[in-house]
Amino acid sequence: MGGNEEKIREVAGRLLRDGEVNLIIGxxxxxxxxxxxxxxxxxxxxxxxxxxxxxCDINLAKYLHxxxxxxxxxxxxxxxxxxxxxxxEGQVEMDRVVILGLPCHGVIxxxxxxxxxxxxxxxEAIVTxxxxxxxxxxxxxxxxxxxxxxxxxxxxxxxxxxxYDVLIxxxxxxxxEDDGYAEVNELESKSAEERWDHxxxxxxxxxxxxxxxxxxPMCYCKECFVDETMPAWFGKTNEITDTMxxxxxxxxxxxxxxxxxxxxxxxxxxxxxxxxxxxxxxxxARDRFNFEAGISLEDTPVLGTFKQDDSEEFII
Amino acid sequence: MKHxxxxxxxxxxxxxxxxxxxxxxxxxxxxxxxxxxxxSSGEEACFDFHNTKLSPKEILFPQNEVLFKYSKGRGAxxxxxxxxxxxxxxxxxxxxxxxxxxxxxxxxxSSGEHxxxxxxxxxxxSALVGFACIHPLNxxxxxxxxxxxxxxxxxxxxxxxxxERYLVEVLTERGERLIExxxxxxxASEVDVDTANKLSRVAEKSLRTRLQMEGLSEKLDGMxxxxxxxxxxxxxxxxxxxxxxxxxxxxxxxxxxxxxDSSSRIRLWDTCQFPLFTLQGSGFNPRPTGKxxxxxRVMHKLNYFFREHRAFACVGCGxxxxxxxxxxxxxxxxxxxxxx
Numbered sequence: 001m002g003g004n005e006e007k008i009r010e011v012a013g014r015l016l017r018d019g020e021v022n023l024i025i026g027x028x029x030x031x032x033x034x035x036x037x038x039x040x041x042x043x044x045x046x047x048x049x050x051x052x053x054x055x056c057d058i059n060l061a062k063y064l065h066x067x068x069x070x071x072x073x074x075x076x077x078x079x080x081x082x083x084x085x086x087x088x089e090g091q092v093e094m095d096r097v098v099i100l101g102l103p104c105h106g107v108i109x110x111x112x113x114x115x116x117x118x119x120x121x122x123x124e125a126i127v128t129x130x131x132x133x134x135x136x137x138x139x140x141x142x143x144x145x146x147x148x149x150x151x152x153x154x155x156x157x158x159x160x161x162x163x164y165d166v167l168i169x170x171x172x173x174x175x176x177e178d179d180g181y182a183e184v185n186e187l188e189s190k191s192a193e194e195r196w197d198h199x200x201x202x203x204x205x206x207x208x209x210x211x212x213x214x215x216x217p218m219c220y221c222k223e224c225f226v227d228e229t230m231p232a233w234f235g236k237t238n239e240i241t242d243t244m245x246x247x248x249x250x251x252x253x254x255x256x257x258x259x260x261x262x263x264x265x266x267x268x269x270x271x272x273x274x275x276x277x278x279x280x281x282x283x284x285a286r287d288r289f290n291f292e293a294g295i296s297l298e299d300t301p302v303l304g305t306f307k308q309d310d311s312e313e314f315i316i
Numbered sequence: 317m318k319h320x321x322x323x324x325x326x327x328x329x330x331x332x333x334x335x336x337x338x339x340x341x342x343x344x345x346x347x348x349x350x351x352x353x354x355x356s357s358g359e360e361a362c363f364d365f366h367n368t369k370l371s372p373k374e375i376l377f378p379q380n381e382v383l384f385k386y387s388k389g390r391g392a393x394x395x396x397x398x399x400x401x402x403x404x405x406x407x408x409x410x411x412x413x414x415x416x417x418x419x420x421x422x423x424x425x426s427s428g429e430h431x432x433x434x435x436x437x438x439x440x441x442s443a444l445v446g447f448a449c450i451h452p453l454n455x456x457x458x459x460x461x462x463x464x465x466x467x468x469x470x471x472x473x474x475x476x477x478x479x480e481r482y483l484v485e486v487l488t489e490r491g492e493r494l495i496e497x498x499x500x501x502x503x504a505s506e507v508d509v510d511t512a513n514k515l516s517r518v519a520e521k522s523l524r525t526r527l528q529m530e531g532l533s534e535k536l537d538g539m540x541x542x543x544x545x546x547x548x549x550x551x552x553x554x555x556x557x558x559x560x561x562x563x564x565x566x567x568x569x570x571x572x573x574x575x576x577d578s579s580s581r582i583r584l585w586d587t588c589q590f591p592l593f594t595l596q597g598s599g600f601n602p603r604p605t606g607k608x609x610x611x612x613r614v615m616h617k618l619n620y621f622f623r624e625h626r627a628f629a630c631v632g633c634g635x636x637x638x639x640x641x642x643x644x645x646x647x648x649x650x651x652x653x654x655x656x
Contacts, residue, residue: 030643032455037643038551058642062553115348119364123454137451205347207370207379207560210590211641214555227592235573236584237380267641269369269557271348 004102004169009047011100011166012072016044021072021098025063027056033125033134034110038063050074054127054145057107059263061086061217070096076104078152078261080161081294082217085257088301091220101164103172105129105145106153111271113148117141152262152275155180162295180260183273184280199244199277205270206243208236212264212274213250218257225249251277256285256302259294318486319504322475326500327482328358331408333498338404338443341375343368352407363409366453367633371414371563372407373421376438379560383434383570383581401438406494410446412467412474413458413633417563418444419470423625424566434583443490445473450515452523455634457647460527463631465519466512476512483512525632527650533622535653536615544656549610551644552589558636558646559587559613564629567593588612614649 012024028039028049036055040063041047052074060073061082075083080099086092108127117134124135132143159172187195210226213219225233226246235242260282264274285291288311291302322330334340335356342361344353352372355361386395410418422439425432449456449465458464468474472491475482483504486492495501559565569586572579586593589610594603603609621629630646637645 031645031648032637032643035643037645040550063550119366121366121451121453201347205349205351207556207585209556209560209587211553211555211557214553215641227590229592232571236569236571237573237582239380267555269561269639269641 005050005052007168008050008052008074008100008102011168012041012050012074013044013047015072015098016041016047020070022069023067024050024072024074025060026050026074027052027058027060030055033122034108034113034127052102054106054108054129054149055110055125057110057150057263057266059215059217059261061092062215062263064092064097064217065220068096070098072098072100074102075099075161075164076102076107077156077158077161078259079217080163081158081259082261084163084294084297084299085259085301086217086220087297088299089257089304094297098166099161099164101161101167103160103167103169104153104156105159105172106149106156108132108145108148109150109266111266113143116143116148150262150266151180152260152265154178155260157292158295163297180279181283183276184283187276187280199247200240202276203243203247203272204240206238206247206272207270208238208243208246209269211267211269212272215263215267216254218254219250225253247274247277251281254278255281256289256291257293258282318492319509320484320486320495320501321478321481321504321508322484322501323481324477324479327363328361330498330500331355331358331361333500334406334408334494338406340406340408341372342408352409361409363447366451367411367414367635369635369639370561371417371633371635372410373414373417373563373566375405375407376418376442377421377425377435377566377568377585379585381434381583383583385578385580387578401441403441405438405442406445407442408445410444410471411449411633412446412465412469412471413449413456413463413631414563415444415446415470416458416463416467417631417633420564420621420625420627420629420631421566423627424629427625443472443494444470445491445494446471446475448474448476448512448516448519450477450519452519453634453638454524455637456523457525457527457632457634459520459523459632460525460529461628461630461632464516465523466516476515478508478511478515481508483508485512525634525647527647528654529618529628529650532650532654533619533628535656536619539653539656540611540615542656544652545607545611548614548644548649548652549606551642552606552610553642554589554591554606554609555641556585556587556589557639557641558644559589560585561635561639563631563633563635564617588616614646614653618650618653 015021024041026039027036029051030037034055038058039049059079061079087094120136122134122136126133130145132145134141155178234245258278285302289302340355341352342355343350344360349369350365351368351370352375384395384397386393425435452465468487472488474485567586568583570583572581595601617629
């Protein structure tokens, strides 16, 4: 990943100067250690703000919604797949988007790093594809980046974006040995009661801030079902039934659309593992319909398509 | 001011004694999160922390609160009050920024013609017992907004970590009553007080973020239509994290939750960052995009509230800075405004 920043700036600069795009959406250095932040560049003078390293954990596809200018967007495999899903759903016009594809070794999970550091404050972090160097008052620690990648990256099957206009860097091998379903499989092996208890425990801290929804590129509804008031489909309190309906319905809405980028889990301030639900939805799309979201612009949304031989044994 | 000390290993016993007399609320581990919850013994409380994930506002102004219940009988509606609270409460382990946040919350809920009885009733029965901040975080900026790592505003007792023991500053009569005749406390020596004063100076000096905020409110007076708002909101995804973790965001919504046989009127946290916040019955929304919503948050905290109360509705706790999923940092927004 590292070493490609110059190339990114060069390609982005050419697109801006040639008038091919009016805006570049990328990542810039965050204000805190281990953080990056979305960056919007319209002036080639600002191109040196663009960075690319394992702290770039935000799914930038979110920022394509509602734009009418021509946009060049930096896209990891999961960002690119999100753009493809949004395009297939008529939300993004591909002729106004230039995808600058970034082969990606994975992004870090800062919560896991902070928990490893256990209560000590990280004041400085240098993150490369290989190591994470952390400095604070009276300590310096070096961690292997690989161990602290986000869970979603550990089982990533599309480290090279399947769809792009310009690829920046060399393509990476696609196969991941880990299918990423260990947690889902374990939950599936439990009884309904045990699963209920597990999820009650998991989401009991939810404060309904909707950061999981709001960082998700697939959550673009003009009015989310949680905000509807006539009728109000369910309550707005933190009672477990209200919270559970939100999370379960959101996961159902993402079935066949979620690209498992993990942005929801990384965004959650309350450390809720939202991926346990969306990963199950992703698995259903794969098992029942042999479908993986966001692979090709030719694909039609799996739940928006009917085929005579569609699997239907799960229909009650 | 009266000064006492309490041994560190005696603090849990002190809470045990408090629990017998009143309801004690302290930071506890809830899942992977530290937040204020009622404890039944000192053993449950956590004292080794920078600050809690959510501010103690969730105790005095809970995220959901039943105002009253009602049922529709034959033609008549019968109503009953929400659950009543009683006894004395102690919010234990609060940080100076959050205690100051509560004093600002008091202003919000009690100034003007209408008093918020629901809040004031809980506030009136609550003593605040806090820990001074020996090690402010990188994201802390309390001194910029008018606070201090050893701030006493709102506190009844302030505990200062001296290593083996805590210095206990007794700041109010209510604080005095909490420690009255408690066998765990001893008179403090002059050395203890001196040590605490030194720690206070070190803590204040150690703050890494110092913002120039003098004249900020006045500057914002003329900036409602400034093009700056087009830029600063761009990153914002419109979630409610910053406002929900904020000790000085108080906006709420009121909804009716109805079931077949009983219904409740509930008040819930709301946030100016949600589109629904100002959506009117006609379908018109005066704050239709993220730009207007971000401007509202910044203006309310740093201009409207300041004009009324001569204080920012921000205590510099840094929670919004730490928790924003896209690292939109209010300190940067303040710097940008000041540099315009």
